[in-house]
Amino acid sequence: MVLAQLGGSISRAIQQMSNATVIDEKALNDCLNEITRALLQSDVQFKLVRDMQTNIKKIVNLDDLAAGHNKRKIIQQAIFNELCKMLDPGKPSFAPKKGKTNVVMFVGLQGSGKTTTCTKYAYYHQKKGWKPALVCADTFRAGAFDQLKQNATKAKIPFYGSYTESDPVKIAVEGVERFKDENCDLIIVDTSGRHKQEASLFEEMRQVSEATRPDLVIFVMDSSIGQAAFDQAQAFKQSVAVGAVIITKMDGHAKGGGALSAVAATKSPVIFIGTGEHMDEFEVFDVKPFVSRLLGMGDLSGFMDKIKEVVPMDQQPELLQKLSEGNFTLRVMYEQFQNLLKMGPIGQVFFGCGNMIRGGHEMEQVFYCLFLCNHSNNALDQEDGDDKKSVVFSMLPGFSADLMPKGHEKEGQAKIKQLDNSNPKLMNESRMMRIARGSGRPVREVMELFEEYKRIAKAWSNMKGLGKMAKKGDMSSLSRNMNAQQMSKALPPQMLKQFGGMGGLQNLMKQMGSGKDMMGMFGGGDK
Numbered sequence: 001m002v003l004a005q006l007g008g009s010i011s012r013a014i015q016q017m018s019n020a021t022v023i024d025e026k027a028l029n030d031c032l033n034e035i036t037r038a039l040l041q042s043d044v045q046f047k048l049v050r051d052m053q054t055n056i057k058k059i060v061n062l063d064d065l066a067a068g069h070n071k072r073k074i075i076q077q078a079i080f081n082e083l084c085k086m087l088d089p090g091k092p093s094f095a096p097k098k099g100k101t102n103v104v105m106f107v108g109l110q111g112s113g114k115t116t117t118c119t120k121y122a123y124y125h126q127k128k129g130w131k132p133a134l135v136c137a138d139t140f141r142a143g144a145f146d147q148l149k150q151n152a153t154k155a156k157i158p159f160y161g162s163y164t165e166s167d168p169v170k171i172a173v174e175g176v177e178r179f180k181d182e183n184c185d186l187i188i189v190d191t192s193g194r195h196k197q198e199a200s201l202f203e204e205m206r207q208v209s210e211a212t213r214p215d216l217v218i219f220v221m222d223s224s225i226g227q228a229a230f231d232q233a234q235a236f237k238q239s240v241a242v243g244a245v246i247i248t249k250m251d252g253h254a255k256g257g258g259a260l261s262a263v264a265a266t267k268s269p270v271i272f273i274g275t276g277e278h279m280d281e282f283e284v285f286d287v288k289p290f291v292s293r294l295l296g297m298g299d300l301s302g303f304m305d306k307i308k309e310v311v312p313m314d315q316q317p318e319l320l321q322k323l324s325e326g327n328f329t330l331r332v333m334y335e336q337f338q339n340l341l342k343m344g345p346i347g348q349v350f351f352g353c354g355n356m357i358r359g360g361h362e363m364e365q366v367f368y369c370l371f372l373c374n375h376s377n378n379a380l381d382q383e384d385g386d387d388k389k390s391v392v393f394s395m396l397p398g399f400s401a402d403l404m405p406k407g408h409e410k411e412g413q414a415k416i417k418q419l420d421n422s423n424p425k426l427m428n429e430s431r432m433m434r435i436a437r438g439s440g441r442p443v444r445e446v447m448e449l450f451e452e453y454k455r456i457a458k459a460w461s462n463m464k465g466l467g468k469m470a471k472k473g474d475m476s477s478l479s480r481n482m483n484a485q486q487m488s489k490a491l492p493p494q495m496l497k498q499f500g501g502m503g504g505l506q507n508l509m510k511q512m513g514s515g516k517d518m519m520g521m522f523g524g525g526d527k
């Protein structure tokens with residue numbers, strides 16, 4: 001998504017400012033202008049961007065900052081806070097209560113993804129033990145009921161609608177009543193849309209809302225509508241009591257900045273984003289982790305959650321054994337690479353193997369992540385495990401999502417496969433040439449890959465201690481006893497750099513509250 005590019009541009013602007021010999025008024029202005037340009041290009045409303053710039057300047061008064069202050073950090077924090085403010089209306093949306101009757105009405109223009117999103121929302125809650133039901137009050141678009149019926153049947157969610165009744169209010173009321181009688185706790189009413197904002201649409205929405213008295217009205221907006229987002233969202237808000245926003249199609253080429261505008265227009269939070277056409281391509285939206293990822297500052301807790309979702313339990317003990325013995329072989333590298341590929345859109349997960357192999361240090365981080373994966377003993381939710389999953393690498397500090405070109409996955413896998421059965425000790429020049437000939441790859445690539453392997457293997461020998469402790473199952477002592485210094489020794493150097501060095505790591509450990517979360521990180525959390 002293009003929002004990732006926005007994040008990249010902002011991070012670069014901050015980085016450029018940091019590289020300046022002195023951070024003075026000019027450096028700050030240049031940085032803010034760059035950020036303004038990036039936000040405007042992403043379709044964020046002009047007024048919002050201007051306000052943000054003014055606020056940051058008010059907060060960061062360079063003259064008042066004593067020489068010892070870390071100006072870069074202060075400016076970065078101010079930018080972070082302002083972006084969060086844009087996305088956070090300051091009050092949470094109504095939270096449905098499990099076991100009670102909750103009526104949630106969906107509104108939005110035709111094609112915004114409303115019907116699809118209703119089902120995603122129902123399915124999301126159903127997986128968490130709710131009893132959702134879907135009501136199709138869209139009598140305007142032919143085929144709307146069939147679409148909802150098809151989606152609901154697939155997800156095994158009860159539904160209500162009619163092929164003959166043309167009054168949406170009547171259907172909505174009947175559906176809500178029926179599902180109240182059936183003790184459903186989340187009754188979702190899908191309403192009709194129009195191609196554009198029309199008086200008839202708003203009138204219909206008002207009537208359905210008055211008749212069903214929803215606890216929450218969710219406005220569904222297509223992320224690709226650009227600068228029109230603010231006005232569209234405001235028009236809906238003026239007609240019905242919009243209490244939350246869901247932005248769809250965040251997987252596409254949308255610039256996505258409209259999401260920020262929609263929040264400002266409705267004064268309601270974004271609660272989910274749609275990231276694809278499938279039922280499970282739906283993510284909870286949290287402001288701080290989102291902005292953090294956008295700016296390449298990472299979201300470790302989200303990252304760990306994702307990891308717990310995707311790593312097969314049965315592959316953990318064996319790898320753990322190998323790693324704890326410092327036994328990082330080419331075979332391990334290959335197998336873990338296979339694992340990555342199974343995780344889903346790998347391009348989202350890691351840079352693209354082509355890049356890693358071309359001599360960056362990213363591979364170390366990949367395997368560090370795998371180390372975390374394989375130390376995570378939390379049971380896999382079987383249902384989730386079957387789904388197509390992805391780990392968003394941007395959750396790791398120091399990475400912004402636009403650093404991940406797609407399309408090199410197969411290439412990287414093929415290269416690693418060439419080395420699969422080779423004993424590193426026997427890997428001399430003539431052997432490498434033979435491998436290159438046999439696999440049709442240039443010798444240079446084979447050599448580079450082998451060098452990469454050696455570097456990772458070396459980094460992994462530092463991890464031995466961690467592995468042993470984890471293997472003994474002594475998670476609590478691991479988390480209690482490991483201080484930032486020990487941790488820094490165990491981390492691959494490049495990873496440590498990405499965390500922001502010792503200082504960054506200390507901060508991170510503090511943030512994570514060294515106890516429970518660190519235990520979770522290494523597999524000792526709640527079972």
Ligand SMILES: Nc1nc2c(ncn2[C@@H]2O[C@H](COP(=O)(O)OP(=O)(O)OP(=O)(O)O)[C@@H](O)[C@H]2O)c(=O)[nH]1
Nearest residue numbers: 110111112113114115116193248249274275276277
């Ligand atoms: N790529 C992608 N496609 C989506 C997403 N959400 C919905 N769609 C697609 O967008 C198209 C329109 O979705 P619908 O759910 O039919 O839209 P709607 O707003 O209900 O349309 P009306 O019922 O006519 O008002 C469908 O092809 C969906 O599969 C998403 O998050 N990503």
